[in-house]
Every structure is written in structure tokens, then in C-alpha cells.
Amino acid sequence: MNFIRTMHFAGVAVCICTAALADHADAQTAGSITTSVGWLHISPQGNATPLTVQSVGGVTVNQQMAGTGAHASSTDTMGITTEYYFTDNVGVAMLFGLPLKVNLVGDGTLQKYGTLGTTRPMPPAIELRYHLFSAASKFRPYAGLGVNYTWFTQVRATNRQFVADSFGPGGSAHATLSASWNPVFELGASYAMTKHWSVGASVGYMPVKTHLTLYGQTATGTQIVSTSTLRLHPVNVFLNVAYTF
Numbered sequence: 001m002n003f004i005r006t007m008h009f010a011g012v013a014v015c016i017c018t019a020a021l022a023d024h025a026d027a028q029t030a031g032s033i034t035t036s037v038g039w040l041h042i043s044p045q046g047n048a049t050p051l052t053v054q055s056v057g058g059v060t061v062n063q064q065m066a067g068t069g070a071h072a073s074s075t076d077t078m079g080i081t082t083e084y085y086f087t088d089n090v091g092v093a094m095l096f097g098l099p100l101k102v103n104l105v106g107d108g109t110l111q112k113y114g115t116l117g118t119t120r121p122m123p124p125a126i127e128l129r130y131h132l133f134s135a136a137s138k139f140r141p142y143a144g145l146g147v148n149y150t151w152f153t154q155v156r157a158t159n160r161q162f163v164a165d166s167f168g169p170g171g172s173a174h175a176t177l178s179a180s181w182n183p184v185f186e187l188g189a190s191y192a193m194t195k196h197w198s199v200g201a202s203v204g205y206m207p208v209k210t211h212l213t214l215y216g217q218t219a220t221g222t223q224i225v226s227t228s229t230l231r232l233h234p235v236n237v238f239l240n241v242a243y244t245f
Contacts, residue, residue, distance in 0.1 A: 027135065027192055027195050027196065027198075027244045028085060028088070028131065028135050028140065028190075028192075028244055029085060029088050029135040030085055030086060030087045030088055031085065032084075032085050032244050032245060033082065033083065033084050033085070033244070033245045034081075034082070034083045034085075034091075034190075034198075034242050034243070034244045034245075035080070035081070035082050035083075035242065035243055035245075036079075036080070036081045036082075036083075036200060036238075036240040036241070036242035037078065037079070037080055037240060037241060037242075038078070038079055038200075038238060038239050038240025038241055039076065039078070039079070039238070039239045039240075040076065040077050040078065040079030040097050040236060040237070040238050041074070041075075041076050041236065041237045041238075042074060042075050042076070042077070042097075042100070042102075042234045042235075042236050043074045043234060043235045043236070043237070044071065044072040044073070044074065044102075044232045044233060044234045045232075045233040045234065045235055046071070046072075046209075046230070046231030046232050046233035047069055047070065047071045047107060047230075047231060048069055048070040048071065048104075048107070048212065048228045048229065048230040048231070049069075049228050049229045049230075050064050050065055050066060050067065050068045050069060050108075050228065051064070051065045051068045051214070051226045051227070051228050052064045052065070052226060052227050052228065053065065053224060053225070053226050054225045054226060054227055055223075055224070055225045056222065056223075056224050057222045057223060057224075058223070065109075065226075067108045067109040068106075068107075068108055068109050068110050068228075069106070069107035069108040069110065070104050070105060070106050070107050070110060070116060070228070070230070071104075071105055071107055072102050072103070072104060072105070072230065072232050072234075073102060073103040073104075073105055073115075075100050075101065075102055076100075077097045077098045077099075077100040078097065078098045079095070079096070079097050079236075079238045079240065080095075080096045080097065080098075081093050081094065081095050081096070081238075081240070082094050083129065088131075088134065088135040089130060089131050089132075089135075090128070090129070090130055090131075091128075091129045091131065092126065092127070092128055092129070093126070093127045093129055093144065093146075094124070094125075094126055094127075095124065095125040095126070095127060095146075095148075095184075095204075096124050097123070099120050099122070100120065100121065101118055101119070101120055102118065102119055102120070102121055103115045103117075103118055104116050104117045104118065104119070104230075106159075106162070110162070113159050113161060113162045114159070115158065115159060116157065116158070116159050116162055117155065117156050117157045117158050117159065117175060118154070118155075118156050118158055119152045119153070119154060119155045119156070119177060120152065120153045120154045121150055121151070121152050121153075121232075122150065122151050122152070122153065123148055123149075123150040123206070123208070124148070124149065125146050125147065125148035125149075125184045125206070126146050126147060127144040127145065127146030127147075127184055127186060128144065128145055128146060129142045129143070129144040129186075130142060130143055130144075137192075138191055138192040139189065139190075139191050139192075140189065140190050140191075140192075141187075141188070141189040142187075142188055142189065142190070143186070143187055144184070144185070144186035144187075144188070144202075144204075145183070145184065145185060145186075146183070146184040146186075147181060147182070147183060147184060148181070148182045148183070148184045148206050148208070149179065149180075149181055149182075150179060150180055150182060150206075150208050150210070151179035152176075152177035152179070152210065155174075155175045155176055155177050156174070156175070157173040157174060157175050157214065163216070166216055166224075167216040167217060167218050167224060168218045168219060169219060170218075170219030171216060171217060171218050171219055172216070172217050173214060173215065173216040173217070174214075174215050175212060175213060175214045175215065176212070176213045176215075177210045177211070177212055177213075177230070178210050178211040178213075179210075180208060180209060180210055182206050182207055182208050182209075183206070183207065184204060184205075184206050185204065185205045185206075186202055186203070186204040186205075187202065187203055187204075188200060188201060188202025188203070188204075188238070189201060189202070190242060195244075196243055196244050196245075197241070197242070197243060197244075198241075198242045198243075198244065199240070199241055199242070200238075200239075200240050200241075200242055201237075201238065201239050201240070202236075202237075202238045202240075203235065203236070203237055203238075204235070204236040204238070205233070205234070205235055205236070206232075206233070206234055206236070207231075207233050208231075208232040208233065208234060209229060209230070209231050209232070209233075210229075210230050210232065211227065211228075211229055211230075212227060212228045212229070212230050213225065213226075213227050214226040214227070214228075
């Protein structure tokens with residue numbers, strides 16, 4: 001009797017375990033969609049070439065201002081990704097972030113000014129990912145390769161002292177940053193907490209480069225145009241919570 005009861009309990013336990021494994025195996029399989037939300041830290045690694053005065057009053061100058069430089073500050077925002085699984089191992093992900101503000105900080109002879117200006121970059125990306133291990137695995141590392149299009153809004157020269165020293169008392173300035181296509185590289189991993197919920201972390205890199213054009217105007221109306229190439233090259237860290245449909 002005890003043997004029969006023991007076998008009955010064992011059979012129930014096996015059924016429960018089998019059901020649990022089957023339930024988990026439905027996550028991150030072909031046809032499923034995973035949406036991730038979390039903290040996105042963006043840390044630019046590059047810098048800017050020296051400013052070059054291209055023209056003064058419409059007359060070509062092409063004179064480099066030796067010792068000038070700048071870099072973009074690090075920033076944080078909310079990251080959002082949505083991934084569709086074409087197979088158990090291959091998916092395509094869209095990467096977004098809430099609008100963020102980046103400061104352009106002076107280097108070299110411009111270091112004394114601190115923040116020279118601000119901008120709001122828009123860097124959405126699309127990425128092909130390959131996930132290791134089976135769909136039933138709780139821990140799944142992945143590698144991603146994709147493309148990004150970055151453009152910039154609200155580009156502003158905000159440092160009044162820099163503007164006054166560069167274009168004289170009563171002078172003014174505004175700037176533009178060029179848009180660009182860039183490759184995206186990412187390494188990450190997810191860990192399934194339940195059938196639908198998981199946590200994840202990733203590190204990404206985009207060799208973003210943009211061309212800065214600074215339009216200055218003196219109090220008498222003379223326009224001075226200067227340019228620089230800004231290499232942003234951000235390393236992005238994304239810590240997130242995800243839900244798989």
C-alpha cells in the first residue's frame with residue numbers, strides 16, 4: 001500500500017515538473033515578442049577635432065584654432081527595446097530611448113568655459129540578435145549586430161562667455177550637427193524569472209560621428225562660420241526588466 005502511495009506521489013511530482021518545464025519552454029520561442037524597459041547609461045568615449053574657421057564675412061579663411069577641443073558628456077535615460085523572435089535563437093530588435101540631453105564640454109583652450117552647448121540626440125537602432133542555448137534555458141546570452149540612424153535636435157550654444165569671447169560683445173551664435181548612419185554592436189544576456197518575466201543586461205557600442213557647424217555673428221552683422229568633427233563613440237549599458245508575449 002505504501003509502495004503504491006509512493007508511486008502515486010512520484011507520478012504527480014513528475015507531472016508537475018514536466019508541466020513546469022513545458023510552461024517555461026514557451027518563452028522566447030519563434031513567434032514571441034519581448035519588450036524590455038530599464039536604465040540606459042550612455043557614455044561617449046570620443047572627442048572633437050579643433051575648431052576650424054571656414055569663413056569670415058563670406059571670405060574663405062580655413063584657419064584651424066590650435067588647442068581647441070570638446071567632448072560630449074555622459075547621460076542617463078529610460079531605454080526601451082522590442083524584439084521579435086523569427087526562430088528560437090534568432091530575433092530582430094528595435095532599440096529606443098526617451099529623449100535625452102547631452103552637454104558639449106570644452107577641452108584644451110576651451111576647457112575654462114565648461115559646457116559650451118547642449119543638444120538632444122535621437123539614436124534609434126534596429127538589430128539582428130542571435131541567442132545562445134535553447135528556448136527553455138533560463139540564462140540566454142546573445143550577440144547583436146545592427147544599424148543606427150542618429151540625428152540631433154535643439155542644438156544650442158549656451159555659454160554666453162564663450163560666444164562673447166569668440167564673436168565679440170553683442171555677438172550671437174547657433175550651431176548644427178549632421179545626421180549619420182552607424183553600425184551597432186551589442187553583447188547581452190537575459191535571465192528568465194518566470195514564463196513571461198525576465199531581467200537582462202547588455203553593453204553596446206556605436207561609432208557615431210557628426211559634423212558640427214558653428215554660425216557666429218558679430219554685433220555689426222559679420223558672420224563667422226567654424227566647423228569641427230565630433231566623434232561620440234558611445235558605450236551604452238542597459239539594465240532592464242522584460243516581458244515576453
